[in-house]
Amino acid sequence: MTSTRTSPSPTQPVLAVAGVSKCFGAHRALDSLTFDVKPGEVHALVGHNGSGKSTFVKVLSGFHTPEPGYRAAVAGVPMTLGSARAAHDTGLRFVHQELGLVDNLSVADNVLLGSAFPTRRLGRIDWTRARRQAADLLDRLGYSLDVCQPVAGLSPIHRTAVGIARAMHGDTPPHVLVLDEPTAALPTSGVAGLFDVVRRLQADGIGVIYISHHLDEVFEIADRVTVLRDGQHVATVPIDELDTDRLIELIVGKTVDLGRTAAKVGVDQAPVLEVRDLYAAGLAGVDFGVSAGEVVGIAGIAGSGRETVAGAVFGSLPRTGTVSVDGAEIRPERPERAIEAGLGYIGADRAVTGLIPFLSIRENLTLPRLDAVLRGFFLSPQREARDVRQWLQRVDIRPADPEKRADQLSGGNQQKVLLARWLRSLPRVLLIDEPTQGVDVGAVERIYQVIRQAAAREVSFVVSSSNSDELVALCNRVLVLSRGCVVGELSGTALTREAIDRACLTGALTDPMENLR
Ligand SMILES: Nc1ncnc2c1ncn2[C@@H]1O[C@H](COP(=O)(O)OP(=O)(O)OP(=O)(O)O)[C@@H](O)[C@H]1O
Ligand SMILES: [Mg+2]
Structure with missing residues (x-):
């Protein structure tokens, strides 16, 4: 809607929404959600499969239009949801699980894809500056990559880095980064690196919405956690006030026993x-x-x-x-x-x-x-x-x-x-x-x-x-x-x-x- 920007104060949320709903036919996938993220905060969003997490992300990113009657503001500036351009310009940025990288393009091209490439006179793309911009962005995230190589050969960790760098690129500064299951395609050894990146963004005052089914990750990186169940808001709790059992109880609505007993099967045959x-x-x-x-x-x-x-x-x-x-x-x-x-x-x-x-x-x-x-x-x-x-x-x-x-x-x-x-x-x-x-x-x-x-x-x-x-x-x-x-x-x-x-x-x-x- 607008690209008017203000710097967030330490207490003013970088994102605040209230009453956000989304229906698919008769099915209410998201029911009047109220949610906020403070500057430099990691706010985890958890819930069972189909609880509405990605639907919320897609409403924020402008992919879905929410039902009327909601309120939304980024860094105190009211905004209309349902437009990808407005979401980007107001400072909402996204790394979806499918990173959407183009394998045969270079790292630099992928980082700059979707936003304006720097140009010289007569509108010609300034490739030197483009590469430097991409390299600087990756550098700020803690990665030194050859930005001319195609992304096809990159490890999953570096692919994620390129995805994040791309989300952070743009003419207007980002306020909120949404990571939807960022570790699902990442080897365990890549999680620490991702968290380093998240902490750098936090230090810059960016609010992070972190979606994951891995509760150990949530306990390590999140400041607060919001639980959804069947599209409904169940709770928003500071992470310090939770333990794993309590969080599982909030997610499933009952206590589950994750008893780990190996099946015993006769294995003597050919x-x-x-x-x-x-x-x-x-x-x-x-x-x-x-x-x-x-x-x-x-x-x-x-x-x-x-x-x-x-x-x-x-x-x-x-x-x-x-x-x-x-x-x-x-x-x-x-x-x-x-x-x-x-x-x-x-x-x-x-x-x-x-x-x-x-x-x-x-x-x-x-x-x-x-x-x-x-x-x-x-x-x-x-x-x-x-x-x-x-x-x-x-x-x-x-x-x-x-x-x-x-x-x-x-x-x-x-x-x-x-x-x-x-x-x-x-x-x-x-x-x-x-x-x-x-x-x-x-x-x-x-x-x-x-x-x-x-x-x-x-x-x-x-x-x-x-x-x-x-x-x-x-x-x-x-x-x-x-x-x-x-x-x-x-x-x-x-x-x-x-x-x-x-x-x-x-x-x-x-x-x-x-x-x-
Ligand atoms: N385009 C669509 N059309 C119809 N129903 C949809 C559509 N997208 C999502 N849904 C439904 O909305 C509900 C919420 O789905 P959503 O993808 O938000 O779940 P999720 O919390 O992200 O789950 P997961 O952890 O499995 O990724 C589900 O019941 C899903 O089937
Ligand atoms: Mg999902």
Whole structure:
């Protein structure tokens, strides 16, 4: 609306909104939210999948127009929501989970994209100045990057840095930076670097809205936290007045027990999946087998090869070596053959991999496996409806509306639909990267249960995860990768979070009896 600007006083919020609502048809995704951010404050926004967090962000960024009757001000200046230009000009800046970088353009181009490039006389772009501006911005965030290189080759940490630098660039100074699940695509080792950037912005008086499902991050970086549930404001509390149990209670509305008991499954049979001499990006000769109903974990620090095992076995990444299911070898890079042989794969990029965006949840769930709902040769609507309802409940999709289009689902709910779809078709082996990435705290245990139930029905799993607690909770056995090779295997009482973390960091197993001798 306006680009009139004032400097915020220390007490005046850099952003204050009241009565912000957003409806999608009859569904009220955000219900009269009141929210503010002070200068230099990190205000975390948390809530279960579909609670309205990204909807609020999209209202602020001008992507959605809110219902009438709200009030909004940036640094004390009233503003109209619903226009991307007004949001940018008044100082609201955004880093969405999908960073939206253009891979074949340079770092400098990506940083300046979307705002005016510096020009010389006759309007010609001043490339020297453009590169210097981009480099200065990155420098202020604590990164020294070659701004002429294409972003395609950058690590996830540097990609995030470019995303933030781009958000901060512009003719008008930013007041608020919104980070929507910034660590979802970041290796654990990148979180500290991101927090350094956030602290630099804080020191400049910028208010940060920080959205994450990782409560440990929230406790580390946030000053206050606001909890949403089903689009409703539940509470806004200074972080010092909370502990993890209380925060979980606020998010889910009841106390959940995140008891971490590994499923115990008989694993004496011949392997269902056999992987021999697997070479792929980051992998240098990996061997392992997985028995029926066994859950095998893959641990390792970022760059250890952990991230590529599942994709390489499935065939969505190039590989050499042999992969067999029930003794039959699957040729490399033929995912469709892998599926026929009984493999399933859920990648870590939570984008709609595998979901058909314009179809409903019901159609996405039932299309791949019509036989479960066929009566004779006819589709039974009742049976289909019952089956779909059960799966929506099982993986806790909210709201449990089977007719909702897949592309209208929140990020975490898309992940749940994908999981439900594969499990419903009972593959021989399901390969999953980061199974609960982006999934809310209340649904995590539910998803573990669903995986355990499928394992009890002889579905085998390969789960690669950066979360050691998750591996302990889910797996019968965990393989630790370092520099592309399996350096150890943990199971039984030796399978603990500490043992995984130590093995990942040292690249070797330490003998658990060592300290007792
Ligand atoms: N374009 C849309 N059309 C219809 N419904 C939508 C649309 N976008 C979001 N919704 C619905 O609004 C609700 C809130 O979704 P939102 O994306 O804000 O959740 P979220 O809190 O960000 O969840 P997550 O943690 O899974 O990312 C959900 O029920 C979602 O299905
Ligand atoms: Mg979201």
